[in-house]
Amino acid sequence: MILFNKVFKVIKRIFSSPDSDEHNEMFKQLFNNMDDGVAIYSAVDDGQDFVFVDINRRGQEVSTVSLKKIVGRRVTEIFPFVKEFGLLDILRRVYATGKPQELPLTEYKDNRISQWVENYVFKLPSGLVVAIYKDTTEKQKIIEELRESRETLKLSNLILSTQHEASPDGILVVDNTGKIILYNNKFISIWGIPSEVIEKKSDDLALQSVMSKLQNPKEFLDRVRSLYENKSEISREEILLKDGRVLDRHSSPMVDTNGICFGRVWFFRDITEEKRVANMIIRNRMFLQAASEIAKIGGWEFVVSTMSQIWSEEVYRILEVGPDYHPDVTKWMEFCPQEARPIILQAVQQSINFGKQFDLEMPLITAKGKHIWIRVIGRSIRKDGKTIKVVGAIQDISERKKNDEIIHRAEKLESLGVLAGGIAHDFNNLLSGIFGYIELAKSNCVEGKFDEISDNLSQAIKMYKRAKNLSYQLLTFSKGGLPATKAADIGPVIKESTNFALSGTNLKLALNLPDDLYQCKIDENQIGQVINNIVLNAKQAMPMGGLISVSARNVYVETDAYTDACTDACTDIGTDVDNKSGRSVCICITDQGGGIPAEHLPRIFDPYFTTKQTGSGLGLAVAHSVIKKHGGNIKVKSILGQGTTFYIHLPAVAAAADLL
Numbered sequence: 001m002i003l004f005n006k007v008f009k010v011i012k013r014i015f016s017s018p019d020s021d022e023h024n025e026m027f028k029q030l031f032n033n034m035d036d037g038v039a040i041y042s043a044v045d046d047g048q049d050f051v052f053v054d055i056n057r058r059g060q061e062v063s064t065v066s067l068k069k070i071v072g073r074r075v076t077e078i079f080p081f082v083k084e085f086g087l088l089d090i091l092r093r094v095y096a097t098g099k100p101q102e103l104p105l106t107e108y109k110d111n112r113i114s115q116w117v118e119n120y121v122f123k124l125p126s127g128l129v130v131a132i133y134k135d136t137t138e139k140q141k142i143i144e145e146l147r148e149s150r151e152t153l154k155l156s157n158l159i160l161s162t163q164h165e166a167s168p169d170g171i172l173v174v175d176n177t178g179k180i181i182l183y184n185n186k187f188i189s190i191w192g193i194p195s196e197v198i199e200k201k202s203d204d205l206a207l208q209s210v211m212s213k214l215q216n217p218k219e220f221l222d223r224v225r226s227l228y229e230n231k232s233e234i235s236r237e238e239i240l241l242k243d244g245r246v247l248d249r250h251s252s253p254m255v256d257t258n259g260i261c262f263g264r265v266w267f268f269r270d271i272t273e274e275k276r277v278a279n280m281i282i283r284n285r286m287f288l289q290a291a292s293e294i295a296k297i298g299g300w301e302f303v304v305s306t307m308s309q310i311w312s313e314e315v316y317r318i319l320e321v322g323p324d325y326h327p328d329v330t331k332w333m334e335f336c337p338q339e340a341r342p343i344i345l346q347a348v349q350q351s352i353n354f355g356k357q358f359d360l361e362m363p364l365i366t367a368k369g370k371h372i373w374i375r376v377i378g379r380s381i382r383k384d385g386k387t388i389k390v391v392g393a394i395q396d397i398s399e400r401k402k403n404d405e406i407i408h409r410a411e412k413l414e415s416l417g418v419l420a421g422g423i424a425h426d427f428n429n430l431l432s433g434i435f436g437y438i439e440l441a442k443s444n445c446v447e448g449k450f451d452e453i454s455d456n457l458s459q460a461i462k463m464y465k466r467a468k469n470l471s472y473q474l475l476t477f478s479k480g481g482l483p484a485t486k487a488a489d490i491g492p493v494i495k496e497s498t499n500f501a502l503s504g505t506n507l508k509l510a511l512n513l514p515d516d517l518y519q520c521k522i523d524e525n526q527i528g529q530v531i532n533n534i535v536l537n538a539k540q541a542m543p544m545g546g547l548i549s550v551s552a553r554n555v556y557v558e559t560d561a562y563t564d565a566c567t568d569a570c571t572d573i574g575t576d577v578d579n580k581s582g583r584s585v586c587i588c589i590t591d592q593g594g595g596i597p598a599e600h601l602p603r604i605f606d607p608y609f610t611t612k613q614t615g616s617g618l619g620l621a622v623a624h625s626v627i628k629k630h631g632g633n634i635k636v637k638s639i640l641g642q643g644t645t646f647y648i649h650l651p652a653v654a655a656a657a658d659l660l
Contacts (some may be wrong), residue, residue, distance in 0.1 A: 020083050037062040039127045047095045049391035062135040081110045089287035094121045095129050116140040170268035178203045192270050215240040232259040245272045296396035303389050318396045320366040333366050351380045352387045373401040379493045433463040483523030487653045490520045512551035518652030526626045534589050534646050541593025549590040585653035595640040
């Protein structure tokens with residue numbers, strides 16, 4: 001305002017001074033060389049608008065106009081937003097009242113210019129109106145930048161304050177004089193420093209207040225002093241407290257842009273729980289490693305994309321290779337005997353293709369030539385429907401296999417004892433009967449009872465036929481009794497044998513035998529006897545009546561791997577069938593009897609083993625032997641109170657296309 005008053009007096013003096021050329025030239029120079037812009041207007045339209053009379057050089061620069069182009073033109077034409085700017089109303093009021101008026105710092109903006117301007121307007125005695133204006137755009141930019149900088153600084157300080165308060169670490173900042181210049185609430189919480197101590201901003205007092213909390217206060221204090229003396233040193237250490245807590249302490253120097261250290265920052269974090277979890281993980285890892293060594297079980301991983309393998313330490317020990325051994329698929333197969341390689345390859349391939357789990361027992365030869373047995377378990381890890389890796393475990397089961405063999409031998413001896421006892425008992429009874437009837441015939445001959453001799457000999461012949469039938473059944477366990485096989489439709493054999501076994505009973509029969517069953521190479525009489533024996537067993541299990549279900553279906557390994565409509569037991573059977581073509585027939589016979597106790601299931605195919613009061617104990621043993629000699633397999637699944645199902649797999653004749 002003071003500056004405007006001085007300019008106002010100069011302008012007023014110019015236009016009120018005597019009129020002479022020398023005088024006019026002097027003041028014209030003064031007018032044009034002023035630091036502020038000056039514009040002189042003449043009123044038109046009764047003071048509602050104004051035209052330019054003159055404008056000095058500074059005014060032309062500020063307004064980016066030339067004197068020649070604006071003299072005589074309306075102000076509203078040159079500055080289209082002069083009314084919105086507020087200057088037009090002031091020009092009108094000054095012209096009408098004669099009183100000077102100021103327009104405070106305001107931004108003017110149109111399509112041509114944008115600037116911050118202060119205006120001072122007054123009226124000359126001649127009626128002309130003068131506007132003195134000062135362009136403060138650059139100054140305003142600086143002010144705005146300062147304001148924005150202050151806001152940014154305020155925001156940065158707020159963010160910094162929020163961050164250090166939200167930090168999981170306790171933060172302490174100390175300058176080179178030992179004065180605390182910053183700390184957060186977490187620092188106070190961790191150390192429990194009283195407010196009256198921390199408020200004094202003394203690092204020495206803060207240190208003294210925590211000494212009693214430390215397990216090794218002298219070591220702690222010596223280390224702190226060492227870090228203050230060695231200003232450039234960065235430190236990270238664990239601090240043990242008497243209450244059992246563990247703190248992670250990190251300390252760094254604070255250095256300005258000139259490389260001068262002006263203090264040190266300390267970070268403290270309570271890692272007690274982290275240490276507990278880490279120690280627990282270490283202990284569990286040690287327990288797991290010890291358990292793996294004791295159980296001789298190791299983990300493995302096969303990455304499909306890279307065809308690479310990863311082994312645990314125990315796998316290296318099982319295979320007797322050194323830690324520098326690099327596992328891969330080719331090297332792994334070298335440990336497998338030739339006969340085992342297709343089995344493990346097929347299991348892994350099905351796991352990759354179909355996501356199937358596998359559990360195999362197989363022989364293996366270690367790197368040092370040792371023959372062992374291993375159990376291999378694996379399952380696929382899939383992503384977006386594709387297998388990315390197969391993971392599993394390998395266990396050395398050699399000791400278990402030895403023990404199983406010992407137990408198996410003992411069971412075989414026990415079974416042999418039962419068999420020998422059964423044979424001796426049956427043949428003793430049969431021979432006693434034969435000789436008894438012969439003795440009767442001999443006695444009747446001496447006594448002349450010739451009409452009874454024929455009956456005695458007939459009974460002896462019957463006993464002989466029973467002995468012959470027993471001998472025929474026992475032949476199935478020997479090298480003799482091999483089936484006389486030929487390609488035949490198995491459906492009629494199943495149907496005929498089932499109907500014959502159930503004739504005259506009160507049992508219901510559900511048959512499901514498709515017309516397109518594969519042909520099998522079978523001894524029709526022996527397979528008929530197998531079906532008959534199993535159905536008779538089912539009949540004996542349901543004395544009060546019930547339903548027997550008999551079904552058969554085609555199975556092809558490459559398409560459904562024995563799983564589409566078969567149970568788990570059926571799946572297990574499929575892997576044991578002697579079937580190079582992949583085709584087989586699965587026969588299922590199910591009853592609704594009381595079921596077989598689990599402890600009896602392993603022995604139901606043993607000869608002379610029976611839980612029934614009637615029966616020889618040879619029916620299922622004969623069935624098992626016959627199916628095995630046909631290259632098939634038979635297993636049973638039973639649930640007490642629900643019933644029993646027998647699963648029979650027989651290899652089918654190869655399709656005509658396969659024989660070409």
